Structures are given as C-alpha cells and as structure tokens.
Amino acid sequence: MVLMKIDFEEQRRRLVRKLKEQGIIRSKSVELSFLNVPREEFVWPDTKNRAYLDMPLPLGNTGQTISAPHMIAIMLEELDLRKGEIVLEIGTGSGYNAALMAYIITDGKREKNGKVITIERIKELVTFAENNIKRTSYSEYIKVICGDGSVGYPPYEEREIYDKVIITAAAPNFPKILIKQLKVGGIILAPLGDLFSQILTKGIKRPDGTLKIKRDIECIFVPLIGENGYNF
Ligand code: SAM
Numbered sequence: 667m668v669l670m671k672i673d674f675e676e677q678r679r680r681l682v683r684k685l686k687e688q689g690i691i692r693s694k695s696v697e698l699s700f701l702n703v704p705r706e707e708f709v710w711p712d713t714k715n716r717a718y719l720d721m722p723l724p725l726g727n728t729g730q731t732i733s734a735p736h737m738i739a740i741m742l743e744e745l746d747l748r749k750g751e752i753v754l755e756i757g758t759g760s761g762y763n764a765a766l767m768a769y770i771i772t773d774g775k776r777e778k779n780g781k782v783i784t785i786e787r788i789k790e791l792v793t794f795a796e797n798n799i800k801r802t803s804y805s806e807y808i809k810v811i812c813g814d815g816s817v818g819y820p821p822y823e824e825r826e827i828y829d830k831v832i833i834t835a836a837a838p839n840f841p842k843i844l845i846k847q848l849k850v851g852g853i854i855l856a857p858l859g860d861l862f863s864q865i866l867t868k869g870i871k872r873p874d875g876t877l878k879i880k881r882d883i884e885c886i887f888v889p890l891i892g893e894n895g896y897n898f
C-alpha cells in the first residue's frame with residue numbers, strides 16, 4: 667500500500683484563499699493567524715486528514731466539536747482583537763481558537779503582554795487542548811482552566827479584567843458576570859438562542875455597563891452547560 671503524505675501547508679493556504687474570496691477573512695491579522703496556526707495539530711487524531719475541510723469535526727467521543735473554519739473566522743473578525751489584549755474564552759475544546767487568538771494578540775509571538783484565558787468544563791478536553799497548545803508552542807500565552815466558564819474567571823469576581831470575551835458554545839443570553847468582567851469599550855461575542863439555533867451576537871460595553879448589541883448570522887453550536895448557561 668502506498669501512503670500519500672498530506673501537504674497540510676498547501677491545504678491551509680487553499681482554505682485561507684477560499685475564505686478570503688468568500689469575504690469571510692477580511693483582516694490581515696486573522697489571515698496571518700489562520701496561515702500560521704496548524705489546525706491539523708488541534709483536530710482529533712482520527713480526523714487529521716479532514717483538518718482543512720470547512721466543517722466542524724468531532725473531538726473524539728466527548729460529544730463536542732472543533733468549529734468549522736469559516737465560523738471561527740467570522741467570530742475572530744467580529745472580535746476585532748488587538749495586540750496586547752487580555753481575552754477570556756469560554757469553551758476551549760481543542761484549543762485551536764485560543765491559539766489563533768494568542769497569535770493575533772501577541773503579533774505572532776513577538777509581543778509578550780497579550781494573554782488568553784480559556785475555560786473548558788470537560789477534563790479530557792482540558793488535557794487534549796493543553797497538549798495541543800504545548801506542542802505548537804503557545805503555552806506561554808494561553809492559560810487553560812478546567813471549570814464552568816459561565817460564572818467567569820476568577821469565578822464570580824465583579825472586576826473589569828478582559829478586553830474581549832468570547833463564548834464558543836450556545837448560550838441563552840450573555841451571563842451578567844461576564845459583562846461585569848469585560849472592560850468598558852470591550853466586546854463580548856456569543857451564539858445566543860435556544861439549543862437548536864442561535865444568532866451570533868456581539869455586545870460592546872458602554873460606560874454605564876449596558877451593551878450596544880449587534881446581531882449577525884444564524885449558527886448552530888453545542889450548548890454552554892453551567893450555572894449561567896443551560897442546565898441539564
Ligand atoms: N473553541 C473550541 C475550539 O477551538 O476547538 C470549540 C469549542 S466547542 C464548539 C464548545 C466547547 O464549550 C466544548 O468543548 C464544551 O465542552 C465547552 N463548554 C460548554 N459549556 C461550558 C462551560 N460552562 N464552561 C466551559 N466550557 C464549556
């Protein structure tokens with residue numbers, strides 16, 4: 667049997683070209699992050715050959731997924747990340763989105779100030795993501811925490827800590843504690859809706875603590891499970 671070696675770099679370049687042509691990747695920073703973070707290092711090993719198909723992929727038997735590249739690109743463009751920012755992500759999954767964000771806020775690992783704090787409730791995925799992040803040399807810029815991210819991090823602390831907050835799971839609404847932990851002028855982004863369909867929703871925090879809301883596209887995510895998410 668002849669085993670064909672997959673040219674992941676070529677597949678990565680082709681995917682980025684397609685997402686740009688579709689008008690999904692619009693900024694240089696998101697483009698560079700997609701070109702430099704190897705998605706094949708974050709998918710479950712048995713799906714490696716599908717790493718660059720534009721579709722969500724299962725993360726083993728955990729019932730969770732790594733989101734489709736186009737969905738991740740849409741969210742990253744909306745999040746408008748800047749160098750040196752401090753970002754909270756709820757839903758680490760594979761760690762891929764955390765690595766893309768780390769790439770952007772550290773300007774390709776040149777800037778030391780940016781940091782991603784990412785929270786995952788499933789222990790098996792915490793270990794999986796930590797290994798992926800270590801193998802791709804992002805550990806210095808990403809802290810993975812095991813727990814319920816719907817109560818914020820540090821849990822319940824009512825202090826403005828983050829420039830950006832991203833929830834990569836379907837939530838009924840923006841948890842109040844996450845708005846409290848967002849700085850004024852900061853962005854919170856999440857798929858909001860019921861368990862079957864959501865609208866990607868962006869909130870920009872005003873000085874009085876309320877959010878200016880923008881609703882974007884329809885999407886389908888796995889649920890945010892926890893105190894301020896869905897309770898099963
Ligand atoms: N961002 C991930 C990536 O790049 O692979 C994909 C995230 S996946 C669509 C959603 C993740 O949210 C799942 O891994 C799930 O276990 C996690 N999750 C759900 N509720 C959570 C909660 N309350 N706190 C932390 N993680 C949660």
